Amino acid sequence: MIKKFVGGLSLILSLFIGMQSVMAQKIKVSETMYFAGVKLQLSKSLQAELKKEAEQLHRGGVYFDQKLQRIYAYMPVIEEVMKEEGLPEDFKYLPIQESSLIGDAVSSSNAVGFWQFKKPTALEVGMRVDGSVDERMSITGATKGAANYLKKHNRYLDNWVHTLLSYYAGLGGVKRHINNKYKGAKSMKVDTKLHWYVKKTLAHKIAFESYLENIPPQKYYLKTYNRGSGKTMRQVAYELKIDEDILKDYNLWLKKGRVPTGKTYTFVYPIEGPSRALDRLSPAYAHNDGNVPAEIKDYPAWRRVGDRVKKINGIRGIVAQRGEDISDLATIGKVSEIKFIKYNDIPAHRLVHEGEIFYFKRKKRKAPKGVDFHIAQYGETMWDVAQHYGIKLKSLLKKNRMHEFDPLKPGRKLFLRDTRASRQAIEYVEVEEPQKQAPQAKQEWKPLPAPEEKSAGGEAEKEYNSPKSEEVVVEQVPEEKPQSSPKKVSRAETEPSASTSTYHTVVKGETYYGISRKYQLSVEDLLALNGLAENAPLSIGQQLKVKNGGVTAKPKLISSDKIHKVQKGETMYKISKQYGVSVEDILKWNNKKDASLSIGEELKILSSLTQ
Template identity: 35%
Template sequence: MVVPSEMEFAGVKLKITNSAKKEIEETLDLLTRSQYHFQLLVDRSNLYMGMVEEVLKNEGIPDDFKYLAIQEGQFVSDAVSTSNAVGFWQFKKASAQELGLRVDGVVDERKHIIASTVGATKYFKRSNFVFDNWLWSMQSYLQGLGGAQRSIPEKDYGAKKVEIDGKTHWYLKKYIAHKLAFQDYVGRGRKNPELQLATYEGRGKTLHDVSREVNVDLEELKNLNKWLVGSRIPDEKSYKVIYPVKSGSRPIAQNTEEPKREEVKKTTQSSQAGVTKQPTKESNSNRSTYSGVRPVEGNIGIFPRITGNIASAYEPDQIEMNGIDAIRARSNDNVKTLANRVGKSESKIRKYNDLGDNSRLKSGAYYYVKNKKNRGKVHYHIVQPGETLWSISQDYGIKYKKLLQKNRMREAEQLKVGRVLWLRFIRPANIPIEYTDVILPKDDPTPEDKMIKEVSPPEQPIKKQTQIIPEKKVKVEEEESVEEIEMAITKKALIATSSDTIITHVVQPKESFFAISQKYGIELDDIIDWNGLNVMDGLQINQELRLVVPKAYFLKKTDLKPTATVREIYHEVEKGETLWGISRKYGVTIENILKWNNKTDNNLDLGERLKILQDN
């Protein structure tokens, strides 16, 4: 598949440079390499995509965002990431509740395709109010509003043309790959003629009631409606039960009135809060394998890349790994026997592979017989469960010490799942360490996949790729439940680094979690973790919060005070104006406008008078 030089996303014209094309192509390769798994994801996406398209249209969100749903959760309702983000759109609990989603012992709307998509649209609209650019709004979905504001120059707000190059955030390039991969196969009325998903109003009913009414097996309903935690569906608002409609059947008609749109909006309104995707990101569930290869995400393809005479991989001068001479270890090999087989000294084999004096070889693993490179072939790698710095350096053929240097890491530093590692260049000192979500892998197929297999033609055998090495599997205990996984995830500690400091913030009248996170450029969920709070309990005036705040915050221009050298003027909000546009008009920051007018959010009313302080 060819990556175009120009394309459009949500009204923004994108110019894609050659450096970005290469990265996008590598992600495309990962997405489409296995025809079987690609088709399975296409089929699963099409089951839900009609519902997503309808919500996006009703909420005024560009249709292009539907491909982000594939990127985020791959349409797995109960997908759980390493940072405890859950569901179709990968929300953390606090963020979901701030956006009006119900998450408790009765219902978890993060696992409901319609409710969670409405929640995602609310975030997109809120973010776009700041950036006036849907592309930056998408980036903020990973970074959080504060993180995106720090990384996106204010001059680019409202841009109608954007250049996608090597410096563009990898999350956006990954999205472009998803859009290109799926746009011709997913959405716009494409349905499986043998299987569709329909909705049935379940307000006040039990799934057992619905099962009888739609004539669908109860267990099938439970598998498709994991959002219902309790035994009975709440009756305070509409709840659509998802059920399958197979070939020869038609959806059940109901004589119930739908809630008016205004009522639906009212029930989903929430206090102003941002989605914490930091670190974000990459959301991928039921991570497929192909020919025994572990897919690795980010701006990359599949590594390591083994080429040559694979059948004779145990013999010297037969194969290369990432373009470097390599050999495969036999079951009884140690460093000495392998070195003798390739005619090298033990010390050189240890040097080539960054092996310590007591390191043992792993049967069937591949080892280099020449020096690894100083940089990787791709830009980034996102750390997966079970990986180490050494295994990553081997996978990409990059020297271990060079990998440390590029990421400004100490050898004893703990490697956390989800960290974005730099492979080609040294991470600039002014760019903070970035993390993204990694969805915990599941071995069992989803309920949707099982149904698709039941109604689809028999599977065709997949021709194996002889250049690929066996998978490095991450062991997951079979009896480990989602609840146990969630409990194992630790909350973010209140620890300052060289680039930030710990402060005490005293809650002011009308302040919300979102307002505080926006004020300091930190993440909402971090505030919750640092202070052991529950977002549903709200905040109290004069409540003290301990926060880790970037030192850059204190280097900003201090608030202007009405003095002899400061002029106080008032601006009356006109139709279509945004805080960003007003801030540019007067040469001040959005943050100062909020402070001067005691505002806790970016919402504006027609005719509202805003106080502006300017130097004479």
């Protein structure tokens, strides 16, 4: 069922290489496009309108990132159901448009779920909606219902573009907006008079089609489970060896009690994927362009409960340090990565920045008593504010009547406990804009030489996407300490000579892949030269050996086999951390296609030492 996960490395990098404006510039709308097998010939003005709308959909910073992660997770399931139901694949963009793939989304007209069904229509197409079950919140149940609805309409309209509009206007209402000459047509000429709902769906296809051509490797993907009839959520969670709260988050359709009998209801649940490649992508993908979070004024005090663990709003949390990642922080908090990701409203592969706040338990719906408002500062996002006050991002957005893609303007007064009244105007307060540091003169930088050789380096390159040719200073690493701890450097990308350099100093934004390309190495050779595991994090200022006497060194392996017997509650990732190896290695050594485990299963562990 789960497909299209392994794409080319060039695609993976292209999704996360820069700022939103760069992404928007890549959108091209040709004069011809297809929707559900219907050829659409677009006027010039309509091409421009669709391009603008698609570019708007690419904006939103961390919210766009989160939407993209939901799309990557749910889309393989949606595509499979649509294929089984015989619905054209292009309709997969409709739930993105309707709900941003948020299972419990509710519209102002009381439409609910992934496909935004009102209760009467949901019942009409065979979904169950009552106090025990609401299939509108089931990704499989709602998709089947939508397929039934659309196929029924197309039998009358005989045109999938008109059928698309009927999803909004209904079978009776759509007749006022369509031309009967296109009934049964396989080609249509359209211009800006095309109904706005159809234009919006076409814009979603343009905006997200390239992302879905090859879904990049994911930390977690969704599997389905159909044998829950008559069982409780707890019983299903036990069978799947997954935390019950996590299972609930992905299956909001089961409101209470047991799964009804007499019909198949499908659970979806996350399972660790075989690839963790996104861990090492450029920090340009992280929210706020990788900047240190803005300082929050009137910040509630932390209460210390341990060495690093503290409490705010009654919730255990931690302030991230340099070089830490999601796995490190989840381990400190003694929670699974899946829980950690859900608790902190972040994508699975998100990079961690020094100074950011993360929690080990679910955040609350409101701020502590006495903390009623927050004034937005320059550089802040709604995610920053939610984290600083220990509030669920979703709750914070609702209290301020904001959508996830709405920008946060400096000076806005944000409600932290109550909900802003619908007729109450948004208030703004004047806030001081931080002063920008003037650029300094450039000085030559050389990579650190190895003890036995001299190295040659190039000049520091301009910061990626810098609007001007600003010159920056890179702090030089002392030569007498080739293996010193990482030193702080400025945001500049170095360009050492690939032919003669022996050591490379890591700067902000670099990846193993980018460094290996500079020195004409494979990623595997680069890791082997430095005795690093595949998932080892990069730190700014870290010294990497990139040449060994002109010849790439191959590691000498000293190995011995171990057998690990899987215990209750263990995951593939937990086992990999226990033995200091990667999940991919365990899968390869045991000829496993995925990371699923059974209690008592024996796994072969190859213990290797690089010399």
